[in-house]
Amino acid sequence: MSQAVTNNLEAFWMPFTANRQFKKNPRMLVGAKDMHYTAADGRQILDGTAGLWCCNAGHGRPKVVEAIQKQAAELDYAPAFQMGHPKAFELAARLSAMMPKPLDHVFFTNSGSESVETALKTAIAYHRAKGNAAKTRLIGRQRGYHGVNFGGISVGGISGNRKMFGSLLTGVDHIRDTHDIERNAFTRGQPEHGAEFADDLLNVIKLHDASTIAAVIVEPMAGSTGVLIPPKGYLERLRKICDDNDILLIFDEVITGFGRLGSAFAVDHFGVVPDMVTTAKGLTSGTVPMGAVFVSSSIYEAFMQGPEHMIEFFHGYTYSGHPLACAAALGTLDTYEDEGLMTRGAELADHWADALHSLKDHPHVIDIRNMGLIGAVELEPIAGEPTKRAFSAFLKAFEEGLMIRTTGDIIALSPPLIISRAQIDEVFGILGKVLKAID
Numbered sequence: 001m002s003q004a005v006t007n008n009l010e011a012f013w014m015p016f017t018a019n020r021q022f023k024k025n026p027r028m029l030v031g032a033k034d035m036h037y038t039a040a041d042g043r044q045i046l047d048g049t050a051g052l053w054c055c056n057a058g059h060g061r062p063k064v065v066e067a068i069q070k071q072a073a074e075l076d077y078a079p080a081f082q083m084g085h086p087k088a089f090e091l092a093a094r095l096s097a098m099m100p101k102p103l104d105h106v107f108f109t110n111s112g113s114e115s116v117e118t119a120l121k122t123a124i125a126y127h128r129a130k131g132n133a134a135k136t137r138l139i140g141r142q143r144g145y146h147g148v149n150f151g152g153i154s155v156g157g158i159s160g161n162r163k164m165f166g167s168l169l170t171g172v173d174h175i176r177d178t179h180d181i182e183r184n185a186f187t188r189g190q191p192e193h194g195a196e197f198a199d200d201l202l203n204v205i206k207l208h209d210a211s212t213i214a215a216v217i218v219e220p221m222a223g224s225t226g227v228l229i230p231p232k233g234y235l236e237r238l239r240k241i242c243d244d245n246d247i248l249l250i251f252d253e254v255i256t257g258f259g260r261l262g263s264a265f266a267v268d269h270f271g272v273v274p275d276m277v278t279t280a281k282g283l284t285s286g287t288v289p290m291g292a293v294f295v296s297s298s299i300y301e302a303f304m305q306g307p308e309h310m311i312e313f314f315h316g317y318t319y320s321g322h323p324l325a326c327a328a329a330l331g332t333l334d335t336y337e338d339e340g341l342m343t344r345g346a347e348l349a350d351h352w353a354d355a356l357h358s359l360k361d362h363p364h365v366i367d368i369r370n371m372g373l374i375g376a377v378e379l380e381p382i383a384g385e386p387t388k389r390a391f392s393a394f395l396k397a398f399e400e401g402l403m404i405r406t407t408g409d410i411i412a413l414s415p416p417l418i419i420s421r422a423q424i425d426e427v428f429g430i431l432g433k434v435l436k437a438i439d
């Protein structure tokens, strides 16, 4: 007889979760449709976070569901190496048409973390292919989040994600983050102060010399660390310094991609075009794991040399461009297009910002930040117990029928792009009540 016990919570080691707390008092989700989850006790939970910043089209959307069902019956899997299937090419062509030139080639992965590893490896290999094999250093930013693989945590800047994992990659350095609450608290949209933080890159170049640096990777808007909006002029300055020094600029758009800021990509929103863009999450609206790395044509072309029968880039995943993921992504892009979701964040941005900033005088609030359909409420930490106050808010919000996300003592909100104005008011009505209720 099987030793397994149905619904024994012990065996599953849950990722990025307080396992013991959860297993004593589980928050189980059993269904989802449009803007709501259904909890195990039957309650409807308003989704204030698009799952984990990913279900941008909402839940259970017909075109996505049908595409996945149909694909599973038609072609379940095709080898990703030395073979192809039509939907991978169709998807890559459609994605490249969404991006400004010259970002017109797409490499498929299965997650944001894999997209980051792919971009970092591509950067180093690109310079080598161009005859600059000494350009290997990778520069990240403090408080950056680039997933959990070794490259990503090495360039990442969140100490909790790094400190347990040894010496990480060598040849990595960091510039400062852009959070400046003294000068910029309660700014709507891009803060005025802080473009000069980009000049940190000049110091790093002075230290290591540009001839050793392959790439700089930043989130155009830092999400997971608690929504840090780039100061006016900052990204432009980073771009210029990279251009002046033959350093590739990588934007990690795993969160900002696919409509979050009110345009398809942050690249459009800020009008700054990097050399590579990493994406995942909203690509399939969270339904099937998939990531995509956009690279410029000059990067792609740098690899297209040597005998034609030779593999040009020794990198890829068994599931790169998986048929189910491609079908899900195509169904998702159709849904985004049909419903105008790539620009809906811009239409709702003012209503969203008004509702969010109405929490300014609520207890514990020390800063509020917003852009497109993303928002953050930073709370004063309880002395000696960092993260506890925001975690209480998370638990209380779930009790009240709202899913929020917390990181440190920051509450982050990023609802599906189909949210209505009335539902925005509901989100902040509940959140206001929660802030008044917690210690």
Ligand SMILES: Cc1ncc(COP(=O)(O)O)c(C=O)c1O
Pocket (backbone or CB within 6 Å): 110, 111, 112, 113, 114, 116, 145, 146, 147, 148, 219, 223, 224, 252, 253, 254, 255, 280, 281
């Ligand atoms: C900017 C950024 N990069 C990478 C990742 C990692 O993505 P995944 O969890 O799909 O590996 C995330 C996840 O939140 C992210 O926000």
